Amino acid sequence: MCELLGMSANIPTDICFSFSGLMVRGGQTAAHKDGFGVTFYEDKGCRTFKDALPSCQSEIAKLIKQYPIKSCCVISHIRQANRGRVSLENTHPFSREMWGRDWTFAHNGQLKGIKLLKLSWYQPVGTTDSEHAFCWLLSRIKDKYPNKAPRDMKTLFRYVDKLAAQLNAMGIANFFLSDGRYLYCHCSNNLHWITRRAPFGVATLQDVEMTVDFKQETTPNDVVTVIATKPLTTNEHWHQMQSGESALFNLGELTPL
Amino acid sequence: MCELLGMSANIPTDICFSFSGLMVRGGQTAAHKDGFGVTFYEDKGCRTFKDALPSCQSEIAKLIKQYPIKSCCVISHIRQANRGRVSLENTHPFSREMWGRDWTFAHNGQLKGIKLLKLSWYQPVGTTDSEHAFCWLLSRIKDKYPNKAPRDMKTLFRYVDKLAAQLNAMGIANFFLSDGRYLYCHCSNNLHWITRRAPFGVATLQDVEMTVDFKQETTPNDVVTVIATKPLTTNEHWHQMQSGESALFNLGELTPL
Numbered sequence: 049m050c051e052l053l054g055m056s057a058n059i060p061t062d063i064c065f066s067f068s069g070l071m072v073r074g075g076q077t078a079a080h081k082d083g084f085g086v087t088f089y090e091d092k093g094c095r096t097f098k099d100a101l102p103s104c105q106s107e108i109a110k111l112i113k114q115y116p117i118k119s120c121c122v123i124s125h126i127r128q129a130n131r132g133r134v135s136l137e138n139t140h141p142f143s144r145e146m147w148g149r150d151w152t153f154a155h156n157g158q159l160k161g162i163k164l165l166k167l168s169w170y171q172p173v174g175t176t177d178s179e180h181a182f183c184w185l186l187s188r189i190k191d192k193y194p195n196k197a198p199r200d201m202k203t204l205f206r207y208v209d210k211l212a213a214q215l216n217a218m219g220i221a222n223f224f225l226s227d228g229r230y231l232y233c234h235c236s237n238n239l240h241w242i243t244r245r246a247p248f249g250v251a252t253l254q255d256v257e258m259t260v261d262f263k264q265e266t267t268p269n270d271v272v273t274v275i276a277t278k279p280l281t282t283n284e285h286w287h288q289m290q291s292g293e294s295a296l297f298n299l300g301e302l303t304p305l
Numbered sequence: 306m307c308e309l310l311g312m313s314a315n316i317p318t319d320i321c322f323s324f325s326g327l328m329v330r331g332g333q334t335a336a337h338k339d340g341f342g343v344t345f346y347e348d349k350g351c352r353t354f355k356d357a358l359p360s361c362q363s364e365i366a367k368l369i370k371q372y373p374i375k376s377c378c379v380i381s382h383i384r385q386a387n388r389g390r391v392s393l394e395n396t397h398p399f400s401r402e403m404w405g406r407d408w409t410f411a412h413n414g415q416l417k418g419i420k421l422l423k424l425s426w427y428q429p430v431g432t433t434d435s436e437h438a439f440c441w442l443l444s445r446i447k448d449k450y451p452n453k454a455p456r457d458m459k460t461l462f463r464y465v466d467k468l469a470a471q472l473n474a475m476g477i478a479n480f481f482l483s484d485g486r487y488l489y490c491h492c493s494n495n496l497h498w499i500t501r502r503a504p505f506g507v508a509t510l511q512d513v514e515m516t517v518d519f520k521q522e523t524t525p526n527d528v529v530t531v532i533a534t535k536p537l538t539t540n541e542h543w544h545q546m547q548s549g550e551s552a553l554f555n556l557g558e559l560t561p562l
Contacts, residue, residue, distance in 0.1 A: 090357075092430055093393025098352045107372045115364045136350025144402060148428035169426075171405035173349055 050140070050156040052239070053086075053124040054224045054275040056231040056297035060090070060118035061272050065260045068113050069253040069280040071103040073126060083139040084109060086124035087152045088117050089228035094150045098139045120299065121231055123224045125154035137174035141224075142182050144170050146189070147196050149227045153182035156277060157220025157236055178223075185211055185225065205232055205296050206305050216292055222277065231297045233275050235289035241275040242286045243300065251281040271300035307397075307413040309496070310343075310381040311481045311532040313488040313554035317347070317375035318529050322517045325370050326510040326537040328360040330383060340396040341366060343381035344409045345374050346485035351407045355396045377556065378488055380481045382411035394431035398481075399439050401427050403446070404453050406484045410439035413534060414477025414493055435480075442468055442482065462489050462553050463562050473549055479534065488554045490532050492546035498532040499543045500557065508538040528557035 053070045055063050067086070084103035087096040099106040103126050125140035132138040140154040155178035162177045162184070169190045170183035188211055189204070198204050208225060212234040215221040222239050225232040233239060244251075246269075248262035266272075275297070279286040289295060296303045310327045312320050324343070341360035344353040356363040360383050382397035389395040397411040403426075412435035419434045419441070426447045427440035445468055446461070455461050465482060469491040472478040479496050482489045490496060501508075503526070505519035523529075532554070536543040546552060553560045 090393045093355075093396065095353070095355045095393060097354070098350075100347075107368065111364065111368050136347045136352060139350065145428065145430060148430055150430055171402065173402060173405055173407055 050128055051126045051277045052154055052156050052222060052224060052275070053122075054231055054233065055119070055122040055272065056300050057120045057270070057272040058299040058301070059267070059270050060120055061270070062116035062118050063122050063124070064113055064116050065251075065253070065258070066274050066276070066280050067124065068258055069255045070124060070126060070276070071109050071113060072255045082127040082129040082134045084124070084126040085139050085141050085154070086112060086122065087141045087143065088119040089121040089226070090119055092149065092228065094143070094152065094228060096141060096143060096152070098136060100134055100136050100139055121226055121228050123152050123154050123226055123231070125156075130158055132174055132176035135174065138176045138179070140178060142179045144182070144186055146186055151186060152226050153178070153185070153223065155181060155221065155223040156238070157222055159215060159219040159221065161218055162215075181215055181221070181223070201230055202303070202305055205230065208232055209294055209305065212294060213292065224275070229298060230303075231275070233289070233295045233297070235291065235293050237291055238277050239275060239289040240277070240279050240286040241273055241289070241295060242279075242284055243271065243273045243302065245271045250283070252283050254280060254282050273297050273300050273302070307385055308383045308534045309411055309413050309479060309481060309532070310379075311488055311490065312376070312379040312529065313557050314377045314527070314529040315556040315558070316524070316527050317377055318527070319373035319375050320379050320381070321370055321373050322508075322510070322515065323531050323533070323537050324381065325515055326512045327381060327383060327533070328366050328370060329512045339384040339386040339391045341381070341383040342396050342398050342411070343369060343379065344398045344400065345376040346378040346483070347376055349406065349485065351400070351409065351485060353398060353400060353409070355393060357391055357393050357396055378483055378485050380409050380411050380483055380488070382413075387415055389431055389433035392431065395433045395436070397435060399436045401439070401443055403443055408443060409483050410435070410442070410480065412438060412478065412480040413495070414479055416472060416476040416478065418475055419472075438472055438478070438480070458487055459560070459562055462487065465489055466551050466562065469551060470549065481532070486555060487560075488532070489551065490546070490554070491551045492548065494548055495534050496532060496546040497534070497536050497543040498530055498546065498552060499536075499541055500528065500530045500559065502528045507540070509540050511537060511539050530554050530557050530559070
């Protein structure tokens with residue numbers, strides 16, 4: 049199974065701490081040895097760092113752990129290949145431009161028969177189920193809203209909920225979809241989140257000996273949500289998402305649909 | 306003026322040497338202080354490293370100089386902003402998926418009135434002339450070939466030649482366009498290239514004290530072309546491209562249109 053990690057925050061925040069916990073799962077404490085990727089949004093722009101090497105060996109993963117890139121929205125993925133060979137074009141997250149914004153997607157799970165679903169505006173570059181699912185999602189969204197996003201973005205994500213239910217019926221669809229402002233999370237069987245806000249405390253990672261005192265790293269107004277396949281810390285309460293449930297985050301806050 | 310650097314090779318080759326020469330121009334030996342980006346193609350996939358910081362100060366540029374990512378096609382750009390603020394979304398290279406391939410573009414120059422040109426399939430994320438020009442190029446190409454590339458890619462690039470002439474009439478259009486196999490280069494006023502093949506010799510960088518003996522780094526069958534705004538080495542002969550001229554490279558070789 050692949051591992052997902054996402055972050056939504058109301059102030060540019062680095063993800064070094066959570067990323068450190070995730071990356072050791074890439075071939076060290078767990079068997080996710082087939083590459084990793086992370087997308088940081090900074091204003092309207094985004095940059096994606098990818099490597100087809102195991103994240104615990106990757107020079108690029110090392111840079112990300114050490115170099116605090118600050119972002120209000122991050123999507124990350126480490127891969128254990130089941131469909132599609134180990135290569136850069138099969139490494140999540142995937143991105144496409146829609147309505148003049150960069151949309152990003154990362155997925156954990158297999159989707160039976162997904163490649164029978166017809167695409168229109170977007171075509172996959174690699175051979176994974178996941179990228180096909182992403183291209184299908186965006187194709188359907190752009191078929192419905194060809195020129196621009198609906199005025200209320202909740203209308204859009206309610207439509208994504210319907211599409212996600214179709215994916216869910218085909219297998220396992222734990223996934224993130226984001227335009228850099230909104231982070232949409234869908235759970236089939238494995239997704240947890242936590243929102244940290246004042247008063248901040250101390251957190252201890254599960255996969256590596258590392259503790260951070262968020263009081264030292266934050267201001268009282270910061271709101272930061274982290275979403276991950278499995279809880280990354282041992283001494284905090286993470287919300288476990290239910291099968292078929294979705295959650296939309298904007299600036300760190302859960303945004304009811 | 307911005308600086309462009311491209312590479313086309315018949316075997317995955319690292320660009321550390323040329324990149325070292327280019328990067329000092331990013332705020333050290335020249336005034337290109339407004340960010341840099343580099344795209345490496347690896348098989349069908351590609352990854353882009355970007356930073357809005359000056360390349361001579363960037364942690365990410367330092368990684369690229371030291372970590373030999375091997376690729377048959379590379380596009381790089383360092384920026385001196387004239388249109389569009391300094392930010393990630395305005396940092397070249399720009400990428401879009403077309404026909405299930407990632408297309409990448411980097412540009413040097415200003416294009417007067419470019420934003421009056423109508424777009425269809427692709428919309429810019431940032432505010433630069435360059436990204437608008439890229440979206441216009443791809444929109445026109447996809448209008449003409451909506452479902453797939455023409456069978457002979459030369460047919461496509463002859464069409465790009467016509468579109469490039471339109472851009473050239475609007476100002477300065479030194480640019481690269483690539484799908485990872487073909488590297489198309491258009492010169493308005495400043496572009497030079499060199500093809501290195503056996504017998505390989507020694508090259509000395511112009512901007513930094515560094516010499517490389519390509520004999521030690523290559524095999525006799527390697528063919529590597531480097532294209533840059535200005536020659537990067539002092540002891541080799543670079544072809545100077547003429548105004549309005551284009552050059553298409555595939556696996557390191559100049560490919561007549």
